[in-house]
Structure formats: structure tokens, C-alpha cells
Amino acid sequence: MQKVTLSFFLLFSFFALLNCNQKPYAHGKIMYENFCVNCHMEDGSGLIGNIPPLAGADYLTKHADQLACVIRYGLEGEITVNGKKYSAPMAGVPQLTDVEIANIINYINHEWGNDNGYTTITQVKNQLKNCQ
Numbered sequence: 001m002q003k004v005t006l007s008f009f010l011l012f013s014f015f016a017l018l019n020c021n022q023k024p025y026a027h028g029k030i031m032y033e034n035f036c037v038n039c040h041m042e043d044g045s046g047l048i049g050n051i052p053p054l055a056g057a058d059y060l061t062k063h064a065d066q067l068a069c070v071i072r073y074g075l076e077g078e079i080t081v082n083g084k085k086y087s088a089p090m091a092g093v094p095q096l097t098d099v100e101i102a103n104i105i106n107y108i109n110h111e112w113g114n115d116n117g118y119t120t121i122t123q124v125k126n127q128l129k130n131c132q
């Protein structure tokens with residue numbers, strides 16, 4: 001009987017691990033769908049002329065240390081993403097917690113073929129202390 005219990009336990013752990021590996025940024029994805037998808041779109045392509053893309057965007061690596069500030073406080077003024085200029089303002093989402101912001105950053109940095117490294121919650125907290 002004990003063996004059976006153990007096998008079930010091992011099987012369960014195996015599937016739990018498998019599931020976890022498949023969707024490492026599932027929470028960030030949910031947050032993205034709630035707060036960002038209307039403008040930046042499901043495929044991260046943005047809206048031509050108005051809203052910059054996140055998929056393949058050089059901004060994410062060039063301004064990696066400002067992403068938490070962009071999400072919490074928004075962004076104003078002209079910016080360049082992949083050689084194109086954008087100037088419509090983006091409103092921030094002040095109600096997101098530091099953890100939620102970290103999850104969103106990790107999601108957008110690993111979705112749509114992006115591979116921009118991992119951002120820790122400590123990094124997010126430090127960034128948020130220095131937003132201009």
C-alpha cells in the first residue's frame with residue numbers, strides 16, 4: 001500500500017514539475033492580458049504608428065533598468081523602438097505590486113521569441129526607488 005502511495009506522490013510531483021516548466025511566466029501573462037494587451041496586442045506587435053511593439057523590441061534591453069518605472073508610472077515624450085519613433089503617452093498602472101511588475105517584465109522578456117534575461121523582485125524594488 002505504501003508503495004502505491006509513493007508512486008502516486010512521485011507521479012504527481014512529476015506532473016507538477018512538468019507543468020511548472022511549461023508555463024514559467026503564467027502569472028505575468030495573466031497580468032499582461034489584464035493591463036497591457038489592449039494596446040500592445042496579444043502578439044506583442046503594438047499598433048503601427050502609435051503604440052510600440054514589445055515583441056523583438058530593442059527598448060526592452062536598452063532600457064532594461066527602467067521597465068518597472070514605465071509600468072508603474074507610465075511614459076511620456078518621444079522614444080525610439082527598433083528605429084521607429086513613438087510619442088503617444090502611456091499611462092502607468094499604479095495598482096500593480098512590485099511582484100506583479102516583476103512577473104510582467106519576465107513575461108514580456110520571454111514571450112514572442114524574446115530572450116532578455118531574468119529580472120528579480122529586488123531589481124524591481126531598486127528601480128522603483130529611482131524613477132524620474
Ligand code: HEC
Binds near residue numbers: 071
Ligand atoms: C493605453 C495603451 C497602453 C497600455 C494599456 C499599455 N501601454 Fe505600454 N506603451 C503605450 C504607448 C503609447 C507607448 C509609447 C510611449 C512613448 O512614446 O513615450 C508605450 C510604451 C511601452 C514600453 C516602451 C517601448 C517598447 O515598446 O518597448 C514598454 C516596455 C511598455 N509600453 C510596456 C507596457 C506594459 C508592460 C503594459 C501593461 C502593464 C503597458 N505597456 C500598457 C501604450 C500602452
